[in-house]
Amino acid sequence: MILSDSIVALSSGRLPAGIAVIRISGPKTRFVVEAIAGGMVKERAAAYRKLIATDGSVIDHGVVLFFPGPGSFTGEDVAEFQVHGGRAVAAKMLETIAGFEGVRHAEPGEFTRRAFLNGRLDLVETEALADLVNAETEAQRRFAVRNAEGAQSELYAEWRRRLIHARAMIEAEIDFAEEDDVPGSVSDAVWSDVRALIGEIDRHVDGFRAAEIIRDGFEVVILGAPNAGKSSLFNALAKREAAIVTDEPGTTRDLLEVVLDLEGMRVWVTDTAGLRAAPGKVEAIGIEKARAKAGGADLLLLLEDMALPVDPGAVPSDAPLLRIGAKADLVAGELLVDRAKLYDVVISIRTGTGLSDLLAEVGRRAAASVGEIGDVLPSRLRHVELLKDANDHLRTALAGHERGQELRAEELRLASDRLGRITGAVDVEDMLDVIFSQFCIGK
Numbered sequence: 001m002i003l004s005d006s007i008v009a010l011s012s013g014r015l016p017a018g019i020a021v022i023r024i025s026g027p028k029t030r031f032v033v034e035a036i037a038g039g040m041v042k043e044r045a046a047a048y049r050k051l052i053a054t055d056g057s058v059i060d061h062g063v064v065l066f067f068p069g070p071g072s073f074t075g076e077d078v079a080e081f082q083v084h085g086g087r088a089v090a091a092k093m094l095e096t097i098a099g100f101e102g103v104r105h106a107e108p109g110e111f112t113r114r115a116f117l118n119g120r121l122d123l124v125e126t127e128a129l130a131d132l133v134n135a136e137t138e139a140q141r142r143f144a145v146r147n148a149e150g151a152q153s154e155l156y157a158e159w160r161r162r163l164i165h166a167r168a169m170i171e172a173e174i175d176f177a178e179e180d181d182v183p184g185s186v187s188d189a190v191w192s193d194v195r196a197l198i199g200e201i202d203r204h205v206d207g208f209r210a211a212e213i214i215r216d217g218f219e220v221v222i223l224g225a226p227n228a229g230k231s232s233l234f235n236a237l238a239k240r241e242a243a244i245v246t247d248e249p250g251t252t253r254d255l256l257e258v259v260l261d262l263e264g265m266r267v268w269v270t271d272t273a274g275l276r277a278a279p280g281k282v283e284a285i286g287i288e289k290a291r292a293k294a295g296g297a298d299l300l301l302l303l304e305d306m307a308l309p310v311d312p313g314a315v316p317s318d319a320p321l322l323r324i325g326a327k328a329d330l331v332a333g334e335l336l337v338d339r340a341k342l343y344d345v346v347i348s349i350r351t352g353t354g355l356s357d358l359l360a361e362v363g364r365r366a367a368a369s370v371g372e373i374g375d376v377l378p379s380r381l382r383h384v385e386l387l388k389d390a391n392d393h394l395r396t397a398l399a400g401h402e403r404g405q406e407l408r409a410e411e412l413r414l415a416s417d418r419l420g421r422i423t424g425a426v427d428v429e430d431m432l433d434v435i436f437s438q439f440c441i442g443k
């Protein structure tokens with residue numbers, strides 16, 4: 001592939017900053033380094049240089065790095081100018097470099113796009129790199145870095161190899177059918193491996209929910225009768241007076257949300273209107289919202305006033321549930337011991353009792369909901385759709401005895417083609433614009 005344009009962009013973040021990194025990639029890179037840094041620098045070693053504009057004036061003093069292609073991030077010649085991170089310094093550098101013939105400003109994601117086109121990364125690794133740049137929580141970072149290192153790609157490549165092997169065996173059987181050279185037990189082994197693979201792909205697809213929880217967060221909804229102490233708990237978790245608290249039942253009507261970081265997971269906590277029969281008009285709307293929110297929750301905190309338990313009615317969700325005894329400070333002695341047995345966690349917002357236990361338990365549940373740290377999960381709906389497609393073809397292949405071995409082999413080919421589309425090994429031109437639009441400029 002000939003990519004004649006060289007591209008330049010600011011690859012570091014918001015200015016002003018301590019240092020700004022201006023990166024160039026493409027055939028003009030050496031020429032630009034020579035022109036701006038007053039001569040070539042040693043490969044892959046930091047050089048401190050005076051940086052000169054086209055009119056001979058000094059732009060800044062900075063550190064210059066040169067990575068010759070193909071052993072660079074993009075696979076082309078790449079150089080970096082690490083300059084003082086002022087807006088005018090960066091602007092002058094960009095203007096000077098883009099002023100050279102054959103150099104232009106990069107599109108968002110264009111450096112990474114070149115890395116992909118030069119075979120430095122596959123599509124799944126590229127997506128993982130976008131996730132890594134966007135990661136805000138420890139779980140997001142861990143997940144993204146493993147896939148950027150190729151964990152997900154390796155899994156799909158391994159599945160693809162198995163399918164290509166299966167197809168080769170079936171085609172051999174077709175070719176040698178008359179001669180009876182390929183014993184039936186070989187094709188039995190092939191189809192039993194295909195059956196096993198279908199199961200593995202199904203299980204992997206089920207992991208998408210875990211990937212979504214890592215990306216979007218774990219949804220916790222506080223439910224209970226009016227006055228149970230829901231908003232008081234919510235404020236304690238939010239560490240501010242986010243919700244109105246009064247001794248009047250029916251205070252909260254709208255859904256209120258706060259996001260916490262527990263065990264490296266993003267955890268959303270929602271406060272809701274107290275559940276009760278025959279509320280007023282506004283409160284009824286609030287209760288309906290609470291029910292809907294609870295329906296999509298990953299965990300419910302069902303609060304009850306230990307001093308004055310009120311039945312909140314049926315819980316409007318089959319999400320896992322923690323029973324929480326609230327206002328523990330209002331009960332004492334034997335009654336406290338007795339009632340505490342009804343709950344998973346006992347808390348008091350007044351004294352602070354039980355709050356850290358509750359947070360620890362919610363954090364444990366959030367972390368457990370995404371499985372083992374090492375699990376490889378599909379990270380995009382795109383992957384899930386292609387995996388399901390692949391499995392549809394495998395099921396057709398498995399079921400299709402009467403359709404003849406040729407057609408079954410063709411279904412195996414279609415399945416491995418779908419896997420190839422995930423990593424970009426097969427025909428992906430149409431997906432590239434969507435994928436690279438996820439990046440910022442300079443990446």
Ligand SMILES: Nc1nc2c(c(=O)[nH]1)N(C=O)[C@@H](CNc1ccc(C(=O)N[C@@H](CCC(=O)O)C(=O)O)cc1)CN2
Pocket residue numbers: 067070071072073080
């Ligand atoms: N300054 C700087 N830091 C950066 C990047 C960058 O482009 N510049 N990266 C950009 O995203 C990431 C690192 N990515 C890189 C990937 C490959 C090579 C590279 O030169 N690869 C060669 C040599 C490998 C080796 O010596 O072991 C190769 O693979 O052949 C460099 C950076 C994160 N940090």
Ligand SMILES: Nc1nc2c(ncn2[C@@H]2O[C@H](COP(=O)(O)OP(=O)(O)OP(=O)(O)O)[C@@H](O)[C@H]2O)c(=O)[nH]1
Pocket residue numbers: 224225226227228229230231232233244245246247248249250251252253272273274275326327328329330347348349350351
């Ligand atoms: N003693 C004591 N009182 C509490 C505790 N937590 C909440 N309260 C009181 O209980 C009353 C109701 O608290 P809220 O947090 O507003 O209850 P809620 O469940 O949000 O009520 P609604 O929004 O009406 O459904 C307020 O007067 C709180 O001060 C606690 O741990 N101990």
Ligand SMILES: [Mg+2]
Pocket residue numbers: 230231232243244251252272273274
């Ligand atoms: Mg409330």
